[in-house]
Amino acid sequence: MRVIYLGTPRFAVPTLEAIVSAGHDVVTVVTQPDRPRGRGQTVTFSPVKDCALAHQLPVFQPERIRRREAVEVLAAQRADIMVVVGYGQILPQALIDAAPLGIVNVHASLLPRLRGAAPIQWAIARGDRVTGVTTMQVNAGLDTGDILLQAATDIGPEETSLDVGERLSHLGAALLLRTLEGLAAHAIDPQPQDDALATLAPLLRKQDGIIQWNQPAQAIHDVVRGLQPWPGAHTAFRGQPLRVWRSRPARVATDLAPGTLVIDSGLFAATGQGQLLELLEVQAEGRKRVSGADFAHGQHLSHNEQLGRTEISGPEIA
Known part of the structure; x- marks a missing residue:
C-alpha cells in the first residue's frame, strides 16, 4: 500500500x-x-x-x-x-x-x-x-x-x-x-x-496533578502512577511545592486528618477513609528526587506536619 x-x-x-x-x-x-x-x-x-x-x-x-x-x-x-x-x-x-x-x-x-x-x-x-x-x-x-x-x-x-x-x-x-x-x-x-x-480523557492540566488527601490511598496512588511524567502528582509542604514520584498504599489504619505526615520505617501521609499512603520517592522544588525516608531526615520532620490543602480541586478519581 x-x-x-x-x-x-x-x-x-x-x-x-x-x-x-x-x-x-x-x-x-x-x-x-x-x-x-x-x-x-x-x-x-x-x-x-x-x-x-x-x-x-x-x-x-x-x-x-x-x-x-x-x-x-x-x-x-x-x-x-x-x-x-x-x-x-x-x-x-x-x-x-x-x-x-x-x-x-x-x-x-x-x-x-x-x-x-x-x-x-x-x-x-x-x-x-x-x-x-x-x-x-x-x-x-x-x-x-x-x-x-x-x-x-x-x-x-x-x-x-x-x-x-x-x-x-x-x-x-x-x-x-x-x-x-x-x-x-x-x-x-x-x-x-x-x-x-463513551468516557473522556481530556488534555492534562497542571491542576489535575494536585493530590486530594481526602481521597482513599489507592486512588491517590493511581494518580501518582498515572500522571507521569507531566503534570505529576504534587502537593504543598511548608508552603512549597512537593512532587510525589512513587508511592504505595499501606495496610495500616489511622485516625489522623488527611494530609498528616507520619514518620515510621519510612514517610507516610494520612489519606481519606482512615488509610495511610507511603511516600517512597519525593522531590522538593529545585531539588533532586530522594526517598521519603531521606526527605524526612533532611527536612527534620516531626509528626503531624501537614501536606497540601485537601479542599483544592484535583483530578476526577471516580
Whole structure:
C-alpha cells in the first residue's frame, strides 16, 4: 500500500517502524514543525521525524494541516490510505476524503472509553485495570469513528503511564499491520461506537496533578502512577511545592486528618477513609528526587506536619 503517515511523539514511532518493515510504501511522513525546547531553547525534531529521516523518508511539516495548500500537497501523493498516531492537529474533512481507504487512527484505549488526548494517563489515574488500543476510521468527531480492531492488555498495580504507554505503542503497531491487511482483503467490518458507553480523557492540566488527601490511598496512588511524567502528582509542604514520584498504599489504619505526615520505617501521609499512603520517592522544588525516608531526615520532620490543602480541586478519581 501507498501510505501517508501522520505522527509526532515517541508513542508513534513503533507503528511507523512496523509499516516500513512490512514493506509498505510510505510516500510521506507528516509531523509537527520543529520547536525550540528546554532551557536552552534548542530546536529539536519530533521522535517521528528522527525515525523518518533514519529511513530516508520524505517529511512534511505544515504549521496548520487544515490549510488548503497542505491538503493539496498530501492529496497529490495519491496514497491508498493515511495512518495517524498522535499527530497533534485536527484533520480536515478534505484530507479524510483524500485517500480511497480513508484515514486510520491508532488510539490508546478501548474505545468508546477514554476518547481524547490523554487516554493512557487517565486510564491509570482513574484506577482502570485493563486498557488497550483501537484502530478506527477517522471522521470529523473526537475519536468517534467506526472501530476496526482492538487489543486489550492488563494494567499492573505498580505500572506507570510510561510503562503502559511503551507497551501500548508496540501493541498498537502490531494491530495497525493487522488492520492494513484486513482492509486490503476487505475482511474487516467496521463497527459504530456506542456513544452511551463513551468516557473522556481530556488534555492534562497542571491542576489535575494536585493530590486530594481526602481521597482513599489507592486512588491517590493511581494518580501518582498515572500522571507521569507531566503534570505529576504534587502537593504543598511548608508552603512549597512537593512532587510525589512513587508511592504505595499501606495496610495500616489511622485516625489522623488527611494530609498528616507520619514518620515510621519510612514517610507516610494520612489519606481519606482512615488509610495511610507511603511516600517512597519525593522531590522538593529545585531539588533532586530522594526517598521519603531521606526527605524526612533532611527536612527534620516531626509528626503531624501537614501536606497540601485537601479542599483544592484535583483530578476526577471516580
